[in-house]
Amino acid sequence: MSVIDSLGMLVARKWIAGEDLQHAIQEAKRINSHKESVIMNYLGEDLKSKKLVEQNMDQIMQLLDQMHSKKIKGSIAVKPTQTGLIVSTSYFEKNYSMILAKASRYDITVWLDMEQYRFVPSTINTYLKFHKRYKNTGVCIQAKLKRSLKDVERIAKHNGMVRLVKGAYKYPSTIAFQDKRDVYNNYLRCMAYLFSHADKFMIASHDDKIIKIAINSEKKYHKRISFGMLKGVRSSLAAKIAESEDMNIYLPYGEEWIKYSMRRLSEWEHTKIIIRSIIQG
Numbered sequence: 202m203s204v205i206d207s208l209g210m211l212v213a214r215k216w217i218a219g220e221d222l223q224h225a226i227q228e229a230k231r232i233n234s235h236k237e238s239v240i241m242n243y244l245g246e247d248l249k250s251k252k253l254v255e256q257n258m259d260q261i262m263q264l265l266d267q268m269h270s271k272k273i274k275g276s277i278a279v280k281p282t283q284t285g286l287i288v289s290t291s292y293f294e295k296n297y298s299m300i301l302a303k304a305s306r307y308d309i310t311v312w313l314d315m316e317q318y319r320f321v322p323s324t325i326n327t328y329l330k331f332h333k334r335y336k337n338t339g340v341c342i343q344a345k346l347k348r349s350l351k352d353v354e355r356i357a358k359h360n361g362m363v364r365l366v367k368g369a370y371k372y373p374s375t376i377a378f379q380d381k382r383d384v385y386n387n388y389l390r391c392m393a394y395l396f397s398h399a400d401k402f403m404i405a406s407h408d409d410k411i412i413k414i415a416i417n418s419e420k421k422y423h424k425r426i427s428f429g430m431l432k433g434v435r436s437s438l439a440a441k442i443a444e445s446e447d448m449n450i451y452l453p454y455g456e457e458w459i460k461y462s463m464r465r466l467s468e469w470e471h472t473k474i475i476i477r478s479i480i481q482g
């Protein structure tokens with residue numbers, strides 16, 4: 202095994218629950234016992250065939266059943282390209298509505314993860330089409346994209362629920378802020394809009410300054426929002442925040458963990474965070 206593979210394995214154990222649902226549920230219970238909720242994610246993306254999408258749909262349905270029967274406190278996250286968006290928008294919408302129908306019976310929230318730029322418009326349009334019927338759903342918005350403040354405004358105006366992140370994908374300067382400072386500032390702009398116009402949203406970040414501003418804004422606006430962090434990143438801070446706030450730990454699992462870990466490792470900023478989190482816990 203190469204050094205990179207070994208590092209990937211070490212990293213994966215730190216922030217992926219395991220390869221199967223049983224391990225994921227065990228890890229979710231452990232996290233729940235620490236007053237934290239989970240955002241469970243069966244790993245899958247970029248699926249081009251209906252056969253693969255159907256396999257993923259089976260797993261997602263089983264995940265919902267298990268979360269319900271084992272009384273797991275939390276939500277799930279699915280990727281649009283995991284649930285059929287590459288095949289066609291109508292196929293994605295059919296699958297998304299099936300997930301929403303089951304999840305709403307169990308009172309479980311379904312987050313749509315945000316993927317590459319080309320999927321942003323259809324992800325938001327589909328989200329806005331369904332959230333009127335199913336209240337138990339939210340969508341991720343990437344603050345590094347220049348369009349995101351407008352997207353946040355549009356979603357908030359429709360009473361939708363945003364999970365705000367900086368964004369994990371690389372984009373050209375025509376569509377995205379390149380400087381970390383500019384991404385941070387756009388995050389604050391989007392967050393400020395949410396505080397003044399939205400009732401429910403999630404601040405998903407490990408950035409101390411953002412978290413501090415969010416906690417102060419909760420008092421100013423008399424709003425109780427939720428926070429999100431990735432499993433294994435800044436666990437001590439997550440536990441501290443969970444004492445007084447609604448903290449949600451993103452918990453990926455599944456056979457695709459190697460692919461997922463390798464892609465994360467290739468993003469240098471993320472790698473620095475992960476290496477620091479391995480050292481500091």
Ligand SMILES: Cc1cc2nc3c(=O)[nH]c(=O)nc-3n(C[C@H](O)[C@H](O)[C@H](O)COP(=O)(O)OP(=O)(O)OC[C@H]3O[C@@H](n4cnc5c(N)ncnc54)[C@H](O)[C@@H]3O)c2cc1C
Nearest residue numbers: 314315341366367368369405406407408429430431435478
């Ligand atoms: C719940 C959740 C869901 C997500 N969903 C998506 C999604 O659907 N689509 C998407 O594109 N991205 C998603 N992401 C990833 C996100 O876009 C970012 O890539 C990731 O969260 C890193 O950004 P950050 O806000 O933590 O800020 P960063 O700028 O990466 O980190 C902030 C600062 O926090 C400090 N810090 C971070 N980690 C540590 C540590 N371990 N120890 C000490 N200090 C540390 C450092 O000072 C760092 O500069 C998600 C993230 C979370 C938490």
